[in-house]
Amino acid sequence: MPGIHCEALRALPQIRAGDDLAALIAAVLPDDLGDVDLVAVAHKVVSKAEGRTRRLAEVEPGERARALGAERDRDPRLVQAVLDESVELLSVRGPLICVTRHGFVCANAGVDRSNAAGEDELILLPEDPDATARRLRDGIEAARGVRPAVIVTDSFGRAWRTGQVDVAIGVAGLSPVDTWAGRPDAFGRELHATSIAVADGAAAAADLARAKDSSQPVVLVRGLGRYVTPEDGPGAAPLRRAPEDDLFR
């Protein structure tokens, strides 16, 4: 086992809608980039490049957003932007815990104001983060001739535990979940229902390599080659628990 190494790459320029993000990422990846490497990209640069931002001033709050905003002393336009990204609210007692249109469960449907270019800019989650990951993988290959796996990450809170950890919201070329059920453990007996969320572990590891205020959205993760696949694979979908299997929604 050669170990896992995570290294934050140098800052990207400020990203604007329409920028060729794959080319910008390809330019900061090291010379010895390999097909067994993994490139973890914080979603905010993706969202900016894909124009997935809104200006708060242009959001028109509806009745529900005004009611929720008043209850919570929050800007009703911000609440409306969150509702616009959500198909369901799981909790309105504290932060709005939302099911996003992709099926992710997270606070505020991933809508964020931090690190936005303008004071009133909102950053949304990418429309289809798996498609983004695939495009970035293709773009990196086009620019560099090697085809590392790509994950798109966001910081999610957790039930029962404080603090955020990064998870993978988009995946291309990485087995997202390593299932051990039925494989023997070190004693040869069956492990019960053990599966490792590899892509989420990689996202969490990558986040440790950068400082939150550092404008370093790209982290190179090495040592996960056994999970990297030539095909793009199922994306992040296997990481989302099906509602019918979910005990907490």
Next chain:
Amino acid sequence: MPGIHCEALRALPQIRAGDDLAALIAAVLPDDLGDVDLVAVAHKVVSKAEGRTRRLAEVEPGERARALGAERDRDPRLVQAVLDESVELLSVRGPLICVTRHGFVCANAGVDRSNAAGEDELILLPEDPDATARRLRDGIEAARGVRPAVIVTDSFGRAWRTGQVDVAIGVAGLSPVDTWAGRPDAFGRELHATSIAVADGAAAAADLARAKDSSQPVVLVRGLGRYVTPEDGPGAAPLRRAPEDDLFR
């Protein structure tokens, strides 16, 4: 930012109750071990060394365990062992989702059969994983003259997402949560309620460095020196969400 490196260390011998685990770990740590390093230890070896195991044959199921076992087609003795480690059950619809005596929320109260030395041995969580982490830290220092941080880890499932990731259940000498609320982001504005569960990220990263069947419970994590503290600190307690702040219990 120098990067994060995780390396699984060579296998420990089979651990038995009463073994000096700190000495065994100290013996596999590398020569260049430093005070800024972090040693992540999978809890099973801790539990074995501390005698936190039970023989299934010696568990006497009570009425509730028999009823839950019958409903779920599970061995009522196993259910009883889980109940014995729990102060509350959050869900009995699927796997038993328990609040442990420490206050962790996890499936089956962390009771596990995999990798146990005998077919009918159950491995429980350590009685006080923070105390374990402190003792291991002291023991490593006694043996090696350096004082890395220590975390004790377990694999937990998550609400809303499939697969398990390792989390820290015991911590000594690592700031478990890095709170960014009020600190400026790259644009100088306030980040809202952002805090990073550093110890959980480190646990997740460490787990990627070993194979589940490899008998490599010890992983050395380098690059987190900015979170390592001379004092042992608050342990894993700050990672547990207080019940009154928890939207999903």
